Amino acid sequence: MTSPHGGDGGPVLKIDTSKPHPARMYDYFLGGKDNYEVDQEAAERFIKAAPEVRAAVRANRAFMHRAVRHVVEEGGIRQILDIGTGLPTEPNVHQTARAIAPGTAVAYVDNDPIVSAHSRTLLDDDDTNTSVVLADLRDPRAVLDHPDVRRVIDFDQPVALLLVAVLHFITEAEEPDAVVATLLDALPTGSYLILSHATVDIHGDGRAEAVKVYNSATASMNPRNRARVLDFFGDLTLLDPGLVLVPHWRPDVPVDPDLPPIGFYGGVARKDG
Numbered sequence: 001m002t003s004p005h006g007g008d009g010g011p012v013l014k015i016d017t018s019k020p021h022p023a024r025m026y027d028y029f030l031g032g033k034d035n036y037e038v039d040q041e042a043a044e045r046f047i048k049a050a051p052e053v054r055a056a057v058r059a060n061r062a063f064m065h066r067a068v069r070h071v072v073e074e075g076g077i078r079q080i081l082d083i084g085t086g087l088p089t090e091p092n093v094h095q096t097a098r099a100i101a102p103g104t105a106v107a108y109v110d111n112d113p114i115v116s117a118h119s120r121t122l123l124d125d126d127d128t129n130t131s132v133v134l135a136d137l138r139d140p141r142a143v144l145d146h147p148d149v150r151r152v153i154d155f156d157q158p159v160a161l162l163l164v165a166v167l168h169f170i171t172e173a174e175e176p177d178a179v180v181a182t183l184l185d186a187l188p189t190g191s192y193l194i195l196s197h198a199t200v201d202i203h204g205d206g207r208a209e210a211v212k213v214y215n216s217a218t219a220s221m222n223p224r225n226r227a228r229v230l231d232f233f234g235d236l237t238l239l240d241p242g243l244v245l246v247p248h249w250r251p252d253v254p255v256d257p258d259l260p261p262i263g264f265y266g267g268v269a270r271k272d273g
Contacts (some may be wrong), residue, residue: 015114020217023112029057034087034118042213049210054262058061060196063246063266064164065096067194070268072100075192077160079105081154084166085136086110087259088119094130105129105152109143136184137166138174140182154215167232168198169219180232189271193236196246196266198223203263230267236269243267
């Protein structure tokens with residue numbers, strides 16, 4: 001992945017179009033246009049092996065919107081750290097949050113320079129409550145200490161940490177538990193974790209070929225079972241209905257019975273101590 005440095009005043013990093021990038025593939029799955037031929041080809045191979053993927057990423061994004069609305073409206077959150085934000089697809093996190101609480105501060109973090117460039121174009125020049133940071137989740141200390149994160153996030157006040165569809169790009173060798181623990185340790189009481197994660201619980205080995213597509217990308221895909229995903233929440237208090245498949249996390253309308261099986265778990269938890 002790219003260097004954990006960047007943002008305003010940091011080095012200008014070249015966009016690597018020699019390999020597919022998960023953020024750009026996700027954009028393609030969502031019907032976006034901020035991707036390259038290498039991403040499109042990989043995404044099409046994934047779709048062939050897992051035809052439900054487009055429904056899955058839409059369901060995952062809808063989960064994120066519902067979760068953000070909840071922590072802002074019910075949890076009183078006024079600042080959000082979104083790591084692995086991906087390419088901007090409206091409504092974005094800051095738009096969802098500010099529809100409820102104008103002025104909510106949001107720091108977007110991703111390791112792909114194209115995400116940083118495109119995200120900045122959405123922001124007003126006078127938007128002092130939003131930052132876009134080029135950094136790598138696998139170096140959580142660099143994320144937390146980045147000046148453009150610190151500019152908008154006050155770690156003495158509750159924060160909503162978003163790890164939405166990103167931890168499955170971290171291998172076990174890269175110690176995802178330590179990554180999440182470092183981030184959570186920096187958050188004060190009253191903070192929230194919004195997390196979603198790919199799983200093969202639903203399809204078993206039937207999606208092995210789809211997972212292999214990411215072997216040629218800038219990050220491999222590492223789906224995990226429910227018990228393993230649950231580990232990431234540590235001793236946080238999971239909100240009802242707990243860790244569930246994303247369409248079933250507090251749906252706005254009854255879940256469509258014709259919806260294909262969605263291989264994403266999602267949950268929201270509060271830090272009570």
